[in-house]
Amino acid sequence: MWYVVRVETGKEDIVKEIIEKSVDKSLYDRVFIPVYENVWKKAGRGNICIEKMFPGYVFLDTKYIKDIYTYMVKLPVFAHILKELDDEDEYFVPLNEDEVKFFENVLVDNLMTVSYVKKNVRKNTLKIYGPLQIYRNNIKKLDIPHRRALATINFMGKERNVKFGLWTDADGKLDWIEDYKQKDISEEAESDKWNIDKLLNKKRIINNCNKEDEIEKIGFKVGDIVQVDNELYQDVYVVKSIDDRNGKVKILVPMFGTEVGIDVEIERIKKENLCY
Structure with a gap:
């Protein structure tokens, strides 16, 4: 089960390191800090910098949360970096199924990459590749000029605006985005071929129907x-x-x-x- 450890903002890496060095590794499967590729524009082009998705939280996948908690609170250094809370149970909060699913959808090796966006004003369409594609219906704000989007996600019992970094054609080429484009072009070509075949088939059906209508109308056909x-x-x-x-x-x-x-x-x- 996944839990979040609530710590002082800025102390996330220290807590992760303490867990990795001090806690028996048989008690947990994974400890991590989710990060994302934020984008800053410089000279008209995007530049990627890595930032924490949820400052003040460390994530832990374990079946033995009570054993870990009992062990960690005995460490003097750990007591100084936990966030001050009224209830000790709030230090380790379980994630629900939807919250876990969100991280599984957007993270690869604990990292959420940028999302490629391309807006077609004439057709009024928005093409998206990457993590934001899954949550396009949750978009609250899309700011392509500043390379950022906010999507509303339920997390820790309330709605939060999660920031997604955006990437455009003006920012240069990223290999995984180019792969998506090529795949998209192939699928569009196949779709166009399918649509042409469908149109021709429809035309054949209409012509056959017209012939049948003519036969029905005059009562006979060639060869009768x-x-x-x-x-x-x-x-x-x-x-x-x-x-x-x-x-x-x-x-x-x-x-x-x-x-x-x-x-x-x-x-x-x-x-x-x-x-x-």
Whole structure:
């Protein structure tokens, strides 16, 4: 289980070092101080500096918090760096599931990297890579010119504005961001291909439906056996082609030992029902 150790601001590294050197390592899995890449602009470009995410807190993953507490409070040096609190239980506060999930989402080796942002004013879209992407719906303030964003996160029983460092194309290239861009380009290309295929398929469906509508409308299609409402044509004939625009149907009429295509008005054609 994860706990936070509440200490005096500025003494976090000392507490971490005491735990690592004085407490039996079998009593805990991990002790760490979450940090993040803050960005400061200099000469129009971003510069990264590492800062603590939550000053005054050291984080501890352990199943034996009471054993650790009992051992640590006996250390004279430790008593001087704990934050002054009314209740001793407040020194070691357990994190809930959502709070643990937040750290698992944003930290890599205890570090939260910058988040890449690119705003498209014309399309009114915001592209985000990195930890802020997961919490984009929690953004309270987005200050791209000053390379920072604030996102509201529930921590230690109340809402806190967590600062995320921002990175843009104007700040230079970072390898992991470039990898994301290439992946994004590939996915967009695949999406475009899928959309084109989808559009072509939709067009084929519409064309087929239109053909079926035409067949439904006139009652026959090319290759059907039909009769002609005309005294000159007393037999049955095969439809060779249909010119719906001009209202004509070409039928094959046996003549002089061969079949000749003859144009007939559509309204004079009716499909022959062959029953045997």
